[in-house]
Amino acid sequence: MHTNYILMAIVALAVIPIFLWAYLMITERVAARVGKKAATVLRPWFWILPAVSMLIIFLVYPVVHTVVLSFMDARSENLVGLKNYLYIFTDPGMLVVLRNNLLWLVFFTLVCLVLGLLIAVLSDRVKYESVAKACIFLPMAISFVAAGVIWRFMYEFRPAGTTQIGTVNALLTALFPNFEPKAWLFDRSTNNIALIVVGIWMWTGFAMVILSAGLKGISEDVLEAARIDGAGEIAIFFKIILPLMMPTITVVATTLIINVLKVFDIVYVMTNGNLGTEVIANRMYKEMFNYRNYGRASAIATLLLLAIIPVMIMNLKRFNAEEKNG
Amino acid sequence: MQRKKMASKSGSVNTGWKRVLGAIPLHVVLILICIAWSIPSLGLLVSSFRPKSMIATNGWWEAFKTPFSFTLENYAYVLTRGNMGRSFMNSLLIAVPSTLMPIFIASCTAYAFAWMRFPLRKPLYLMVVALIVVPLQMTLIPVLRLFNKIGLTGNFIGIWLAHTAYGLPFAIYLLRNFISQLPKSLIESAQIDGASHPTIFLRLVLPTSIPAISSLAIFQFMWVWNDLLIALIYLGGTPDVAPMTVTISSMVNSYGGGWEYLTAAAFISMVLPLVVFFALQKYFVKGVLAGSIKE
Numbered sequence: 001m002h003t004n005y006i007l008m009a010i011v012a013l014a015v016i017p018i019f020l021w022a023y024l025m026i027t028e029r030v031a032a033r034v035g036k037k038a039a040t041v042l043r044p045w046f047w048i049l050p051a052v053s054m055l056i057i058f059l060v061y062p063v064v065h066t067v068v069l070s071f072m073d074a075r076s077e078n079l080v081g082l083k084n085y086l087y088i089f090t091d092p093g094m095l096v097v098l099r100n101n102l103l104w105l106v107f108f109t110l111v112c113l114v115l116g117l118l119i120a121v122l123s124d125r126v127k128y129e130s131v132a133k134a135c136i137f138l139p140m141a142i143s144f145v146a147a148g149v150i151w152r153f154m155y156e157f158r159p160a161g162t163t164q165i166g167t168v169n170a171l172l173t174a175l176f177p178n179f180e181p182k183a184w185l186f187d188r189s190t191n192n193i194a195l196i197v198v199g200i201w202m203w204t205g206f207a208m209v210i211l212s213a214g215l216k217g218i219s220e221d222v223l224e225a226a227r228i229d230g231a232g233e234i235a236i237f238f239k240i241i242l243p244l245m246m247p248t249i250t251v252v253a254t255t256l257i258i259n260v261l262k263v264f265d266i267v268y269v270m271t272n273g274n275l276g277t278e279v280i281a282n283r284m285y286k287e288m289f290n291y292r293n294y295g296r297a298s299a300i301a302t303l304l305l306l307a308i309i310p311v312m313i314m315n316l317k318r319f320n321a322e323e324k325n326g
Numbered sequence: 327m328q329r330k331k332m333a334s335k336s337g338s339v340n341t342g343w344k345r346v347l348g349a350i351p352l353h354v355v356l357i358l359i360c361i362a363w364s365i366p367s368l369g370l371l372v373s374s375f376r377p378k379s380m381i382a383t384n385g386w387w388e389a390f391k392t393p394f395s396f397t398l399e400n401y402a403y404v405l406t407r408g409n410m411g412r413s414f415m416n417s418l419l420i421a422v423p424s425t426l427m428p429i430f431i432a433s434c435t436a437y438a439f440a441w442m443r444f445p446l447r448k449p450l451y452l453m454v455v456a457l458i459v460v461p462l463q464m465t466l467i468p469v470l471r472l473f474n475k476i477g478l479t480g481n482f483i484g485i486w487l488a489h490t491a492y493g494l495p496f497a498i499y500l501l502r503n504f505i506s507q508l509p510k511s512l513i514e515s516a517q518i519d520g521a522s523h524p525t526i527f528l529r530l531v532l533p534t535s536i537p538a539i540s541s542l543a544i545f546q547f548m549w550v551w552n553d554l555l556i557a558l559i560y561l562g563g564t565p566d567v568a569p570m571t572v573t574i575s576s577m578v579n580s581y582g583g584g585w586e587y588l589t590a591a592a593f594i595s596m597v598l599p600l601v602v603f604f605a606l607q608k609y610f611v612k613g614v615l616a617g618s619i620k621e
Contacts, residue, residue, distance in 0.1 A: 005419050005482055005567075012423045012486065020430050024524045043523060044447070047438035050431050051494055052450065057472075058491030059457050062465035069467060115359075122356045125349075134607070135360040138367065141603035141610070142596045143552030145571040149578065149592035150370045153585060165385050165585075167369055201366065209611055262461050265554045269575050281555075284463055294467055301463040312459050319455050 023050070063305070069298035076294050084299035096276055097283045100192055101261065104279060107196050108203070108260045113253060115200070116207025117245075120215050121237065123208075133212070137205035144202065148269030151198045157183040185270060191277050198266050203259065207252050214248030215241070254311050261307050280304055367596075374400055374589035381585045400590035409565055409573055410591050417551060417569040417595075419482060424489035425547040429539060431490065432497035433505075437527050439498070440506035441513055451502070457495040465492075466559050473560060480562045488560055489553075493546050504538035505531055537609075544606055545613035548599055570595040 027046035031039035073080050088094050123132045139147060156166030160181050164170035169181040184194040218241060226236050264281035267273055273282040280300060287297035373386045375396045380389070389396070404410040438444075439451050469488065470479065478484030508531065516526045532539075554571040561567050563576075574591050577584075603610055 006415075008482065009419050009423055013426060016423075016427055016430055020434065021528070024434065024527070028522055028524050041444070044438045044442040044444035047442065047523075048435045048450070051435035051498060054431070054487075054491045055454070055457060055494055058469060058488065059460060059465055059495070060453070062468035063460060065468040066464045119356070119359060122352055125352060126356060132356055132360050135363050137611070138600075138603065139363070141548065141599040142367075143554070143571050143599070145552070145554050145574050146592040146596050149574060149588050150366045152578070153370060153373065153589065154366050156585075163384050165381070165383070167365060167385070167387075170385050170387075201363065204363075210615060213615060258459055262463065265571075268554065269578055272579075281463060284466075285555075285558075288467065298467060301461065301466070304461040305464050308459055308461060312456050315459065316452060316455060319452070 020050075066298045066301055067305075069294055070302045071295075072298075073295050074291075074293040080295065084295045085303075087296060088299055088303060093278075094283070097278050097280060100277060100279050103192050104196055104199070104260050104263060105257065107193070108199050108263075109253060109256045111196075111200050112203050112207045112256050113211075113249065115204045116211050116252070117249075119204070119208045120212035121241070124212065124215055133205075133208065136208055139202045140205045142202075144265030145269050147198055147202055148266055151194075151201070152185070152270055155184040155194055157181055157186075186275060188276050191271060191275055195266055195270055195277060198270070199260070199263060203256065207256065210252050210255075211245065211248060214245050218244050254314060258308060258311055261304060370589050370592060373585060374593045376400075376586070378586040381589075400586045401594070404587050404591045404594065408577070408587055408591060409568075410570065410594055412566075413568055413570045413573040414594060416567055417571075420485055420489070420557070420569050421547055421550040423482075423486045424493070424550045425543055427486060427490040428493035428497045428546060429542060432494055432501055432542075433532060433535070433539070434527060435494075436498050436501035436505050437523075437531055439502045440508075442523070454495050454498050458499060460495075462492060462555070470559060479560055480564055480567060482567065485557065485560050488556055489550050492556070493549070497542055497546065500542050501535065501538055504535055508534060537612075540606075540609045541613035544602060544610050548602065548610075551599060 024047070027043070031043050031046070034042065069076055070084055071079055071081060073083075089098075119132070119136055123129045126132065154167045155169075156164075157169060158164050158166070158181065164173055164181055168184065172179045173181060182190060184190050222240060222244075223236060226240055231239070262281055263279055264285070267277055267279050267282050268285070271277045273279070273286065278286075280303065284297050284300040284304075287293045287300060369386045372389050373381055375398070376386065376389055377395055377397045377399065380395060439447065439454075473479045473484045478487070512530070513526060516530055521529075551569075552571065553569075554575060557569050557572050561569075561572065563572075565573070565576075568576075570591070574588070574595060577588060577591055
């Protein structure tokens with residue numbers, strides 16, 4: 001069974017480039033047969049056909065289909081109108097889900113941006129910049145699943161009075177003798193924030209890298225002129241650096257928002273959405289596999305798409321503007 | 327580099343002592359943040375080498391007190407009995423084709439979008455740009471049904487196809503951006519010399535696009551390697567084909583507090599990304615910079 005897969009992988013790796021090369025050659029022959037004019041018309045279609053057909057099968061058609069399913073019942077047999085959407089916005093469990101996503105959206109995005117900007121600005125002024133940045137960026141390389149294990153261990157809880165093996169509780173009890181160790185992931189008042197911290201730990205590096213690149217783009221002359229005029233570093237940051245960085249900050253913020261809306265792995269590994277920590281993507285997974293309700297699952301997915309459409313439009317506008325300038 | 331020189335020059339405006347003292351809070355804050363960011367991974371790494379009895383009774387920082395007590399047993403266990411050896415192979419078998427296939431397919435499409443003129447070129451390309459941010463959740467049910475019908479669930483062919491298709495919009499976008507920046511004169515002079523489009527693409531465009539392709543390859547590889555959702559959905563729960571992310575998440579459920587195994591398993595899954603990260607940091611960061619409109 002396994003050797004089969006190894007063979008298949010090797011064959012796939014060898015065959016695909018050869019197949020693609022042969023495809024380009026054969027279509028070029030075909031194009032040559034039909035004459036030069038027809039060839040220039042036909043050729044582009046041959047070239048984009050493999051990708052476009054895959055996009056239609058795996059993305060365009062499924063998106064349309066999911067929207068249709070969202071108006072149908074659990075087994076996709078009868079139309080039920082807006083019933084699934086009504087459920088999303090009235091069911092008490094769903095309201096908790098929406099609240100959690102809002103919590104994620106606000107805290108995750110803001111903290112990632114502020115910390116990312118802070119680290120970018122601070123590390124820009126020290127000699128060990130690359131080391132500092134590597135420390136912050138490293139979590140980007142690992143999976144949410146591994147991060148989930150890492151942080152479950154950080155949050156590990158032992159009853160008060162016994163030795164704490166989780167770093168968070170041990171540190172807090174050492175610093176504040178009166179501190180009662182907490183079961184961070186089980187306590188309903190802390191568990192959502194505890195999960196969001198994991199997300200922040202992973203994604204601040206992303207914000208920092210992009211913001212740092214934007215920061216390096218600011219001309220040193222402008223800052224120097226302000227310093228000569230007697231502006232303090234803090235005034236320079238708020239009056240010059242921040243306004244100039246706005247476009248970059250917008251890009252980072254939209255990327256963070258797209259990601260945070262789809263957050264799934266952290267919650268799946270750390271709490272599996274129990275104890276009031278469920279978010280949209282986890283609820284959709286449950287509706288799909290545990291409750292087998294394809295109508296509701298589709299409606300939840302469509303809600304996600306609706307939330308992302310403004311970002312999509314922004315991207316398209318930005319792309320159009322870039323094309324006109326370039 | 328430039329900036330640092332300038333900064334130290336401007337420092338001479340203040341007197342030396344004042345500057346040194348003023349810089350202390352900056353260093354303290356930055357170093358504290360860096361330590362806070364590193365401790366979680368460090369704790370995991372240290373714990374994965376500690377014997378079971380120690381992990382459960384005291385904190386990982388106690389490992390640095392004598393007598394030292396480290397072991398490789400946790401790794402031996404998860405690699406043999408814990409299914410992590412096979413899962414590592416599975417992750418590799420899923421990730422490598424899922425990285426290379428979209429690059430092959432996207433590169434010729436990107437070339438067509440950049441250097442050929444045809445009707446619907448712009449609307450089709452706008453579709454690609456729009457698809458970059460579509461939540462994959464929107465595709466899961468129909469694609470799963472399709473896979474069920476033609477027997478592609480629970481095996482690698484299905485997941486290769488899915489990852490390839492999901493990676494295409496961003497791959498096309500990134501490569502087109504790069505390929506369309508190539509000088510027009512380069513392509514035109516090749517055409518005047520009688521080179522056909524396939525020749526220009528294979529001999530000229532692909533070799534010059536290696537930097538963009540490397541960034542893309544790293545980005546896509548990390549994405550597939552670290553993916554949990556797609557693997558859960560299209561591979562189901564079969565341990566035979568499960569990649570490491572799926573195996574670890576089911577270990578979390580079954581072992582609960584079995585930290586000696588969980589820490590070792592998590593670290594095994596991190597090794598390859600960390601090697602890629604440290605060896606190819608420049609390309610990785612570039613990929614992230616370019617990918618700032620994706621995911």
